[in-house]
Amino acid sequence: MNYKIKFYTIKTNKKIINYIPKKNFILDILEQNKINIEFQCRKGYCGSCRIILISGKIYYPNNVVILASKLSRKEIFPCCCIGINNIILKI
Template sequence: PGCPSLLHCLESQKIDVAYQCREGYCGACRATLVSGNVQYNEEPLAFVRDGEILLCCSKPNGNISINLK
């Protein structure tokens, strides 16, 4: 709660996550959404397949489960 993005939340918990741009352009922070839903702060410009999310520009919408790549 209170985190601007999933990437920020994971980093605040000392979880090492790959990223580059932090703005939805590069797709380096993509992860698999196992369960739950997210909402995007802004629509990502990187291609995102079904079942994938970008951690840098999304927030959980309730409880979620993810797999980091």
């Protein structure tokens, strides 16, 4: 059986990255591509990884939804969210 893997892109002010949607947290993808941002807990508690989502869709697969309500409309916690299409980030 053949499976097609569809890649999307994460575009930052530093780099354009191809990624497989629904697979890794955005912070992990950034790190794998040597884009380092601040972080501490990696669980959505501290808020230190907070960055701006300029466009694209993400979702929080775990119980981070409550904490995400403390974010402004465009901010995301990349440590615990997953991209589901083409994304543009301000870092």
